[in-house]
Amino acid sequence: MTNKLVNTIQQFKLFKHCSGSFHQSLASQARILDLQKGKLLFIHESEAERFYIILNGWVKLFRETLDGAQAIIDILPANHIFGETAIFQDNKHSYSAEIVEQANIISLPLDLLKSEIESNPKLAISMMSSMAQCRRHQSQELENRTFKNAPQRIGCFLLRLIDPDQSGSVSIHLPYDKTLVASRLGMQPETFSRALNQLKKQINMNVNGSTLKINNVTDLINYTCSSCSSEFPCHELRS
Amino acid sequence: MTNKLVNTIQQFKLFKHCSGSFHQSLASQARILDLQKGKLLFIHESEAERFYIILNGWVKLFRETLDGAQAIIDILPANHIFGETAIFQDNKHSYSAEIVEQANIISLPLDLLKSEIESNPKLAISMMSSMAQCRRHQSQELENRTFKNAPQRIGCFLLRLIDPDQSGSVSIHLPYDKTLVASRLGMQPETFSRALNQLKKQINMNVNGSTLKINNVTDLINYTCSSCSSEFPCHELRS
DNA sequence: CGAGGGTTTGAAGTGCATCAAATAGTGTGG
DNA sequence: CCACACTATTTGATGCACTTCAAACCCTCG
Numbered sequence: 001m002t003n004k005l006v007n008t009i010q011q012f013k014l015f016k017h018c019s020g021s022f023h024q025s026l027a028s029q030a031r032i033l034d035l036q037k038g039k040l041l042f043i044h045e046s047e048a049e050r051f052y053i054i055l056n057g058w059v060k061l062f063r064e065t066l067d068g069a070q071a072i073i074d075i076l077p078a079n080h081i082f083g084e085t086a087i088f089q090d091n092k093h094s095y096s097a098e099i100v101e102q103a104n105i106i107s108l109p110l111d112l113l114k115s116e117i118e119s120n121p122k123l124a125i126s127m128m129s130s131m132a133q134c135r136r137h138q139s140q141e142l143e144n145r146t147f148k149n150a151p152q153r154i155g156c157f158l159l160r161l162i163d164p165d166q167s168g169s170v171s172i173h174l175p176y177d178k179t180l181v182a183s184r185l186g187m188q189p190e191t192f193s194r195a196l197n198q199l200k201k202q203i204n205m206n207v208n209g210s211t212l213k214i215n216n217v218t219d220l221i222n223y224t225c226s227s228c229s230s231e232f233p234c235h236e237l238r239s
Numbered sequence: 240m241t242n243k244l245v246n247t248i249q250q251f252k253l254f255k256h257c258s259g260s261f262h263q264s265l266a267s268q269a270r271i272l273d274l275q276k277g278k279l280l281f282i283h284e285s286e287a288e289r290f291y292i293i294l295n296g297w298v299k300l301f302r303e304t305l306d307g308a309q310a311i312i313d314i315l316p317a318n319h320i321f322g323e324t325a326i327f328q329d330n331k332h333s334y335s336a337e338i339v340e341q342a343n344i345i346s347l348p349l350d351l352l353k354s355e356i357e358s359n360p361k362l363a364i365s366m367m368s369s370m371a372q373c374r375r376h377q378s379q380e381l382e383n384r385t386f387k388n389a390p391q392r393i394g395c396f397l398l399r400l401i402d403p404d405q406s407g408s409v410s411i412h413l414p415y416d417k418t419l420v421a422s423r424l425g426m427q428p429e430t431f432s433r434a435l436n437q438l439k440k441q442i443n444m445n446v447n448g449s450t451l452k453i454n455n456v457t458d459l460i461n462y463t464c465s466s467c468s469s470e471f472p473c474h475e476l477r478s
Numbered sequence: 479c480g481a482g483g484g485t486t487t488g489a490a491g492t493g494c495a496t497c498a499a500a501t502a503g504t505g506t507g508g
Numbered sequence: 509c510c511a512c513a514c515t516a517t518t519t520g521a522t523g524c525a526c527t528t529c530a531a532a533c534c535c536t537c538g
Contacts, residue, residue, distance in 0.1 A: 226306060
């Protein structure tokens with residue numbers, strides 16, 4: 001049991017350069033969580049004691065504005081780590097986290113991570129690389145918001161769900177509610193619905209509920225990525 | 240001369256926990272640049288050998304999209320550091336940098352910073368804190384784009400130019416061209432002009448060219464920050 | 479079957495972009 | 509110091525993308 005966990009933990013790029021003993025002490029203090037849709041993991045500004053690794057499922061990170069709207073920071077899939085940045089923010093979470101699709105999550109103590117970062121430069125470097133990547137991702141997101149219209153943003157979202165070296169015809173299943181995809185992309189559900197229809201017409205795509213079939217990925221790329229500052233596969237897999 | 244430089248360098252929060260000898264070797268390899276508006280410091284994807292500290296003036300960080308538009312990452316004032324993240328991106332710059340207002344800039348070798356980060360955990364931690372702060376800043380920027388209209392985004396921009404504990408009546412001079420402010424805020428120059436007029440009517444403000452006089456900062460805060468996820472002074476000073 | 483969420487569709491409104499043109503402001507050479 | 513050229517900014521008119529509100533539809537699940 002714990003062995004399997006150590007194994008899982010050491011596979012993460014972030015922990016690649018850490019000692020076995022660190023992996024073990026992480027594992028020994030790990031909790032495995034099985035969480036249902038809707039579960040709030042922690043809230044913005046709360047005291048942070050643990051960070052999390054997603055084994056599967058989807059987790060929404062968000063904040064709430066004074067007038068009640070939700071600002072979605074990101075919606076993370078398996079193999080992503082979150083909550084760890086509280087280390088640099090006074091041990092306060094800078095967002096809330098909610099399960100949006102049933103998830104298995106490992107929770108680990110922050111203090112262990114913190115002390116290791118302070119003593120292991122290689123881990124520190126890994127950590128910085130992952131933060132740098134996150135930053136690039138964020139600035140791309142802002143760029144998308146500035147230059148892409150609704151159908152293109154949806155296209156970009158879909159491309160991220162596709163294995164980058166896939167080509168030709170692909171079938172995609174939306175990983176969570178359309179309403180949520182919409183707000184992740186900064187648009188209204190109605191707009192999402194209409195924009196998806198436009199996209200369907202622009203490129204050759206079939207829509208069946210949450211299942212989309214794209215007959216030619218290249219068409220999607222051409223349609224979507226023309227207003228980007230980087231060429232297609234512009235997204236890297238974090239982990 | 241070099242002493243003064245060492246002094247300047249050691250005052251940066253980022254280098255606070257570094258040894259005097261590190262400050263000195265930085266200073267010994269420093270170049271002081273006096274750059275005019277329009278000067279391109281480096282371009283996206285180019286090989287990165289140095290990073291930069293702004294002593295005064297303004298620097299625009301941006302990328303260009305395939306169809307020629309500029310995506311502005313940020314426009315930085317004095318005391319900001321940039322170009323340093325290339326360390327984590329294969330020594331390639333992930334944006335271009337251009338002077339937008341006459342600037343004095345210190346250029347420093349990246350390899351020195353890199354090796355120090357690898358051997359000095361305290362510097363690593365400072366670096367991560369600054370990256371974390373940048374991330375928060377970016378996600379706030381995205382939030383602004385999502386929830387605020389044009390006049391509110393201008394308001395938010397203005398508030399960042401004001402000393403946080405100032406209240407009552409304040410006079411502001413726009414630090415660079417209105418056209419540039421507009422694209423920094425993700426809007427057209429025409430929209431900026433009209434939105435500034437709206438803002439002028441909403442709160443009590445006088446506009447005279449690039450000089451604005453806000454008669455009551457509280458009014459501006461109320462108008463601007465109602466759709467934010469954090470209370471007013473939401474911006475921290477980096478350095 | 480009926481309740482309730484998620485999703486789609488329609489109609490109308492709004493904010494911003496775009497295009498075109500006027501105006502203000504700045505720096506230049508005479 | 510003025511006239512000119514050039515850029516930055518403003519203003520007006522129009523169009524489009526997205527939002528909003530309302531209602532229908534669809535699907536799932538008790």
